[in-house]
Amino acid sequence: MTVETTASTRKHTEVAVGVLLRESDGALLLTSRPMGKPYAGFWEFPGGKLEAGESVEQALRRELIEELGVTIGAAHTWKVTEHDYPHALVRLHWCKVTEWTGEFEMREGQQMAWQQLPLQVHPVLPGAYPVLQWLSDERGLVFDAAYYEARQPA
Numbered sequence: 001m002t003v004e005t006t007a008s009t010r011k012h013t014e015v016a017v018g019v020l021l022r023e024s025d026g027a028l029l030l031t032s033r034p035m036g037k038p039y040a041g042f043w044e045f046p047g048g049k050l051e052a053g054e055s056v057e058q059a060l061r062r063e064l065i066e067e068l069g070v071t072i073g074a075a076h077t078w079k080v081t082e083h084d085y086p087h088a089l090v091r092l093h094w095c096k097v098t099e100w101t102g103e104f105e106m107r108e109g110q111q112m113a114w115q116q117l118p119l120q121v122h123p124v125l126p127g128a129y130p131v132l133q134w135l136s137d138e139r140g141l142v143f144d145a146a147y148y149e150a151r152q153p154a
């Protein structure tokens with residue numbers, strides 16, 4: 001028997017993602033994906049999957065404590081996007097975050113980098129491209145997907 005799995009029948013994995021903005025210069029926080037996860041070593045905005053019964057804000061707060069050791073202030077969904085990866089169909093709930101407390105501590109052995117656009121770190125998860133486009137638009141910058149695609153592993 002052949003079982004076909006298509007985007008329309010696959011269940012979405014809900015993900016809360018934080019766009020942490022540094023007040024002094026508007027820099028964005030990017031982190032690298034830890035070893036052992038799909039796309040290990042790729043750069044992303046910090047966040048993770050919602051657990052049962054959690055809101056986006058609750059999940060983001062929990063993930064950022066677990067991964068980075070900081071506790072965020074209020075976070076509200078800014079944009080929602082979807083991306084169909086071979087390993088999962090994800091629905092990404094993007095929140096801008098401007099307030100947090102605590103010192104950054106990479107609790108999963110990942111790296112962090114405060115970045116201006118265009119990002120200098122690479123490769124970047126393709127599911128983050130739409131947000132890089134919106135952030136570029138807000139700053140009057142051109143978003144060039146080819147710039148990021150050229151920095152993906154072959």
Ligand SMILES: Nc1nc2c([nH]c(=O)n2[C@@H]2O[C@H](COP(=O)(O)OP(=O)(O)OP(=O)(O)O)[C@@H](O)[C@H]2O)c(=O)[nH]1
Binds near residue numbers: 016017049085088090
């Ligand atoms: N955190 C984050 N995830 C992203 C981004 N862009 C993007 O496509 N994703 C996708 O969203 C999903 C997030 O799942 P995850 O594996 O990081 O979540 P998690 O920390 O809860 O993982 P785990 O509970 O499996 O350890 C992944 O499929 C990832 O590829 C992004 O910018 N940040």
